[in-house]
Amino acid sequence: MEHLCSLGANNKKMTMLRESQIMKIHYITAVAALFVVAVHIMMRIAIMPYGMSLEYENVIANYQNIPYIVLLESILVLVSIHGFNGLRVILLELRQSKKWEDGVTVLTIAGMIALVAYGTRTIIIANGLGVE
């Protein structure tokens, strides 16, 4: 029974962020991502026909446009944060042990950083700022 009574106590782990703060970020990024993705799609279809907007020259031209770069980077960051936290939440339910939970948290944060870094690199290269 003592072990069972400590079920809640086990959950009181030292973390950088409280779960409520993480979930606040989760919900905010979801709403913000919806907005920026909507703007992104509107840009695809509002300025020129959709097929034309995907032509090489037009795609590269997008990357020369600083406000559009900001939009793409924000999509990348918001979707990565939301998606990887969603993955963390799903994986947390699979097994219950501190090792697994910490492993999942570290891996999802690392995955998120790697994806943001790779996406940012693509944006920089396409912009022409990077070394070819």
Add this chain to the structure above:
Amino acid sequence: MTEQLIEKIETMEKKHEKQKHQREKEYPKSSVTLKIYRANRRAGESPHYDRIEVPVQHWTTVLDALLYAKAYKDQSIGIRYSCRMASCGSCGMKINGIPRLACYTKVSELQGREITVEPLSNFPHIRDLVTDFSQFFAHHHNVEPYIQNDNADMQEKNKLTEFIQTPEDVDKYLQFSYCIKCGLCYSACPTVATDTQFPGPQALSQAYRYFIDSRDTAPKERLNLVDNRHGIWRCHFAGSCSSVCPKGVDPALGIQLLRGHLLGYSKNEKKAAELKERQKKDD
């Protein structure tokens, strides 16, 4: 006028009689077969189902049927029950796959002539229809289900004060106080099925029940208790907890309201103001 009334009553009586016959035709359940889950792993008995036919009436509950089977057919059936009136929450079991109280489920309201009774899901199994509630009660214990009030001095008898509540204050938590800890919501919860550290709908709704109680002065501590990796945020809002509750409690509502307080969009300012006022009065 009187003749008309008598005629009307006679017509109604005929209609009732007709309905009664029809009901009897629909439910020719003078007997039903109970398909009872049997297992006793400690004794090396592998799980299997026993089929026992029992006589029933319109008012026979599944518990009555089971007790008949236990008394006259097979005395070794393992079953837990106590009050027989949906007050103690002891006789929770899966009846035709749905968590229900056996004493609160009439045979006549179930379809078919065979009734399957199984132990509750998400609970460690002990024997036949009996499950272990230790983990469930531990989760309940962990949310500190009692009023915590700094102003209530338990030592000095003279300092005992009355904590007055308005009907509106009571309304905020009343439905959650009807919980009889039968474990049906815990059994129906899909999150509990995968996450054993998740407190479950019962414990979380009780956390809300004490959090929103105007007599309680530890709301922050209560929020901290459920704000963790396996806490309130793991609820998927399937709502199955609320649909199986035999007492009309809506645990899913309690969980969502508590989440609102954790996210900060449901402020508890009124309560804070009242407590401040009360403290001033006491001083």
